[in-house]
Each structure stands twice: as C-alpha cells, then as structure tokens.
Amino acid sequence: MPNVEAPVVGKDALGRPVKDLSVVPWWGVERKEIEWYPKINYDICAGCGICFVTCGRRVFDWDSEEGKPVVARPYNCMVGCNTCAMICPCDAIEFPPKEYIKKWVAKGRVTKKAFEIVSQITKKSNMSEEEITATPDQDPPKKG
Ligand code: SF4
Numbered sequence: 721m722p723n724v725e726a727p728v729v730g731k732d733a734l735g736r737p738v739k740d741l742s743v744v745p746w747w748g749v750e751r752k753e754i755e756w757y758p759k760i761n762y763d764i765c766a767g768c769g770i771c772f773v774t775c776g777r778r779v780f781d782w783d784s785e786e787g788k789p790v791v792a793r794p795y796n797c798m799v800g801c802n803t804c805a806m807i808c809p810c811d812a813i814e815f816p817p818k819e820y821i822k823k824w825v826a827k828g829r830v831t832k833k834a835f836e837i838v839s840q841i842t843k844k845s846n847m848s849e850e851e852i853t854a855t856p857d858q859d860p861p862k863k864g
C-alpha cells in the first residue's frame with residue numbers, strides 16, 4: 721500500500737498533534753466511502769477516557785464540559801480496527817458488523833493485493849486462485 725503522508729490539521733484537547741487521515745485511501749478506496757468508525761452510546765458511557773487517550777489516530781476528542789469523548793474525526797479510524805470497542809469497560813462503543821467490512825475487503829481486492837506483497841517473500845503458496853480473487857458479491861470461500 722502506498723505510504724501517503726497526511727497533513728497535521730491541529731491539536732486535540734490534550735494538545736497532541738492531529739493528522740487528517742481521511743485523505744489517505746484504504747487499499748485504493750477513498751476513505752470517506754467506507755462508513756467504518758466508532759459510535760458512542762452516551763447512555764452507558766462512563767467517561768473513563770480510555771478510548772480518547774489510547775486511540776493513536778486521534779479519532780476521538782474530549783468534551784471537557786460533559787466529561788465525555790466525542791467522535792471528532794471518524795474517517796481517521798483505521799478500517800477494520802475496533803480496539804476501542806474491545807477495551808471500553810462499559811461496552812459503550814459500537815461498529816458496523818463484520819460482514820460490512822468483508823464486503824470492502826472484497827471490493828478493494830485487498831486479499832489479492834496483500835497476497836501479491838507476501839508472495840514476494842514466500843516460497844510456498846497456501847491460497848487457491850479462488851480465494852485470492854474473491855469478488856464483492858461473493859464472500860471469500862471458507863477453509864476446510
Ligand atoms: S472507553 Fe467507553 S466508557 Fe470510557 S470514555 Fe470511551 S466510550 Fe466512554
């Protein structure tokens with residue numbers, strides 16, 4: 721994947737630099753075409769701050785008045801990542817279902833592109849042509 725430099729666009733509530741990662745395509749797909757980012761259920765968010773403090777892509781900022789995170793830069797979120805949802809102690813963060821992202825993996829031909837990269841350093845192929853070239857309308861075949 722090309723290494724695109726993203727511009728610094730400001731600072732967050734802790735004074736940490738913020739980049740606009742929304743300009744960086746995901747495997748050739750415009751990032752803003754993909755609706756992958758966290759949604760916070762404020763009814764159950766306790767305001768612990770783990771999501772805001774730990775997300776290195778600065779998706780969150782912090783509402784100091786309310787003591788709650790805000791999804792300030794949704795398209796900075798790494799497509800397919802759900803770390804903040806995994807570590808939220810209240811299960812207050814939601815993402816689209818796995819099926820949604822798998823469609824984008826197929827549409828972006830990510831399997832094929834990734835396989836081409838590892839092929840350069842791999843002597844033995846473990847994937848069939850069918851697995852490598854799965855299309856958007858066809859889920860990748862299961863192993864076994
Ligand atoms: S980690 Fe969960 S509970 Fe903590 S601030 Fe974020 S959303 Fe709220």
Ligand code: SF4
Pocket residue numbers: 757758774775776777778779780796797798801802803804805
């Ligand atoms: S999923 Fe990952 S990149 Fe996206 S907001 Fe959560 S921690 Fe940040």
